[in-house]
Amino acid sequence: MLHFVIIGAGECGARAAFALREKGFDGDITLIGAEPVAPYERPPLSKEGLVLAHEPKFVATLERYADQRIDLRLATHATDIDPIGTVVTLSDGEQLSYDKLLLATGASARSFPGIVGTGERIRMLRTHADATGLRPALLPGRHIAIIGGGFIGLELAATARKLGADVTVIEGLPRVLKRGVPEAVAEVITQRHRDEGVDIRCGETIAAVEEGATGAIVRLGDGQELSADLVLIGIGAQPNVTLAEKAGLAVDNGIAVNERLETSAADIYAAGDCCSFPLALYGGRRVRLESWRNAQEQGTLAAANLLGAGDSISAVPWFWSDQYDLTLQIAGLADGATTMLRRDLGEGAFILFHLDETGRLLAASGIGRGNAVARDIRLAEMLIAARAHPDPEALTASHVKLKSLLAA
Numbered sequence: 083m084l085h086f087v088i089i090g091a092g093e094c095g096a097r098a099a100f101a102l103r104e105k106g107f108d109g110d111i112t113l114i115g116a117e118p119v120a121p122y123e124r125p126p127l128s129k130e131g132l133v134l135a136h137e138p139k140f141v142a143t144l145e146r147y148a149d150q151r152i153d154l155r156l157a158t159h160a161t162d163i164d165p166i167g168t169v170v171t172l173s174d175g176e177q178l179s180y181d182k183l184l185l186a187t188g189a190s191a192r193s194f195p196g197i198v199g200t201g202e203r204i205r206m207l208r209t210h211a212d213a214t215g216l217r218p219a220l221l222p223g224r225h226i227a228i229i230g231g232g233f234i235g236l237e238l239a240a241t242a243r244k245l246g247a248d249v250t251v252i253e254g255l256p257r258v259l260k261r262g263v264p265e266a267v268a269e270v271i272t273q274r275h276r277d278e279g280v281d282i283r284c285g286e287t288i289a290a291v292e293e294g295a296t297g298a299i300v301r302l303g304d305g306q307e308l309s310a311d312l313v314l315i316g317i318g319a320q321p322n323v324t325l326a327e328k329a330g331l332a333v334d335n336g337i338a339v340n341e342r343l344e345t346s347a348a349d350i351y352a353a354g355d356c357c358s359f360p361l362a363l364y365g366g367r368r369v370r371l372e373s374w375r376n377a378q379e380q381g382t383l384a385a386a387n388l389l390g391a392g393d394s395i396s397a398v399p400w401f402w403s404d405q406y407d408l409t410l411q412i413a414g415l416a417d418g419a420t421t422m423l424r425r426d427l428g429e430g431a432f433i434l435f436h437l438d439e440t441g442r443l444l445a446a447s448g449i450g451r452g453n454a455v456a457r458d459i460r461l462a463e464m465l466i467a468a469r470a471h472p473d474p475e476a477l478t479a480s481h482v483k484l485k486s487l488l489a490a
Contacts, residue, residue, distance in 0.1 A: 084109035086388055087170055087178055089160045089325070090186035091115025093123055093374060094354030096141040097381030098184055098388075103150045105389055111152045112178060116159040117209060120144055125374050127213045128237035129404055138210040163329035165347040182349050182388045185326060185337055186381065189319035189355040189372060194229060194291065203298040204291060204313045207238065219312040222246030227300050227310035229288065231258030233403045235316035236271060240405040243278045250281040250308060252300065257284050262401075264422065264434050267410060267449045274406055319372055321356045334358050336370040341394040343384050351388060353380035359395055363467070364415055373401050398463045407451050413463035414445030423478050425458070433458055441471040458484055
């Protein structure tokens with residue numbers, strides 16, 4: 083009987099395991115997870131997961147894994163892969179032979195240069211255990227300093243303010259969300275945070291972060307000192323590639339895979355946050371995406387290709403972030419755009435369309451309250467997938483339905 087092994091029990095790995103059963107695979111499936119809890123969704127950790135902090139939002143119940151004959155190994159990690167002998171060695175010394183192997187090892191929180199590890203007063207957020215440990219510090223009267231003005235840092239800031247803590251966000255770049263988010267959208271987010279009392283400081287360098295018995299001190303490059311009860315480091319994530327590198331697999335900003343998620347080694351695939359891949363929709367540009375939807379989609383695609391489908395990556399990149407009552411959504415990749423057009427949707431909501439020099443729609447970025455931009459971003463996503471060259475005047479005219487442009 084065939085044996086498929088999946089290393090990494092996050093959203094992607096779990097989705098792949100269930101998708102294998104949905105697609106009729108009747109062999110053995112072993113799903114290996116380093117954390118002591120069943121696979122769960124990570125996006126809530128910086129939002130309602132911090133507020134509730136009781137248990138994570140599980141992908142499935144333990145009973146479902148058993149029903150689907152998925153051998154879920156928790157609190158276990160792989161230490162070695164032998165691509166020639168097709169064997170995985172686990173942390174407890176057990177060796178598993180595989181016919182096909184999927185690496186869904188995800189990513190880890192990026193540590194701040196100069197800080198060796200974290201402690202009680204200096205923390206990062208990547209796991210449910212991290213979120214549970216943060217919750218007691220996010221209380222009224224406490225001061226939280228967040229290093230990093232990206233998605234994680236700002237989502238943490240919004241959640242901390244909801245819980246009553248005072249918040250300072252320190253960003254080294256000239257503005258928040260500098261990577262991948264248009265300035266007009268970032269300005270809306272920045273103003274909302276400031277309206278909620280968040281102190282956002284951009285263009286700041288950090289000389290040192292020091293932990294004391296009752297708090298921490300952030301020493302800025304200009305000599306200022308910020309005292310905080312807790313320092314949260316939210317400066318992005320880095321792909322978990324150590325296992326792949328050790329096995330001799332090609333690595334390029336993540337485990338390098340082709341359009342079918344195949345690595346440089348036979349019968350080994352990689353998917354989700356840990357891998358970089360060529361995106362045909364953008365001329366074969368190699369990208370690595372960290373998003374909930376990408377983890378789901380690549381988990382399903384990996385399952386199909388483990389079974390021999392030979393399908394290629396075709397999904398349009400999509401991201402979202404909830405902060406207070408605002409939702410930011412981005413479809414596509416704006417790199418290479420030469421024109422930006424704005425479509426107002428009312429009540430402060432708007433979408434920015436990014437087109438290249440030929441008029442092709444590359445990306446769309448929207449922000450508004452609740453689901454104000456969701457439908458139009460979805461239609462824009464479909465236009466991007468179709469490599470459409472929509473009429474610029476129609477894009478900016480709020481009375482023209484995007485659905486009509488798709489039909490055209």
